Amino acid sequence: MEKQRRNTKTKKLVMDVFRHEAGALCHADIVQRLEGKIDRVTVYRILQGFFDEGIIHRISAENGKTYYALCHECSAGHHADNHAHFYCMGCKTVSCLEATGQLPQLPQGYSASESSWFISGYCPNCRAV
Numbered sequence: 001m002e003k004q005r006r007n008t009k010t011k012k013l014v015m016d017v018f019r020h021e022a023g024a025l026c027h028a029d030i031v032q033r034l035e036g037k038i039d040r041v042t043v044y045r046i047l048q049g050f051f052d053e054g055i056i057h058r059i060s061a062e063n064g065k066t067y068y069a070l071c072h073e074c075s076a077g078h079h080a081d082n083h084a085h086f087y088c089m090g091c092k093t094v095s096c097l098e099a100t101g102q103l104p105q106l107p108q109g110y111s112a113s114e115s116s117w118f119i120s121g122y123c124p125n126c127r128a129v
């Protein structure tokens, strides 16, 4: 039982990182924000678990990194993250573009495991500089 409780606690810490962040995060970002409280391998495992549970989705960015962001309408084993993502070349952040309308629905029988719809440019913060 002790192990179970510790597991829940580490998962909550990772979840808090996502809750306090507006955009998407890569693995290194998450490890950095946890300030060494959880080792990198455990973070990977938790992220995989969240993905399987439909809590976060994976985003493959053009810079070769994988980012993670919270889901809104997903359930375990089924992701419905039908939106594009934005990569800011200024602050190097990734955000979900959930307000830009729906992307084409996948035909029946297809299941997306990663969302790679990407638009690159500058976010409002970086454009202002």
Ligand SMILES: [Zn+2]
Pocket: 054, 055, 056, 057, 071, 072, 073, 074, 078, 079, 080, 081
């Ligand atoms: Zn999802």
Ligand SMILES: [Zn+2]
Pocket: 088, 089, 090, 091, 092, 093, 122, 123, 124, 125, 126, 127
């Ligand atoms: Zn920016």
Ligand SMILES: [Zn+2]
Pocket: 057, 059, 069, 081, 083, 084, 085, 095, 096, 097
């Ligand atoms: Zn997204």
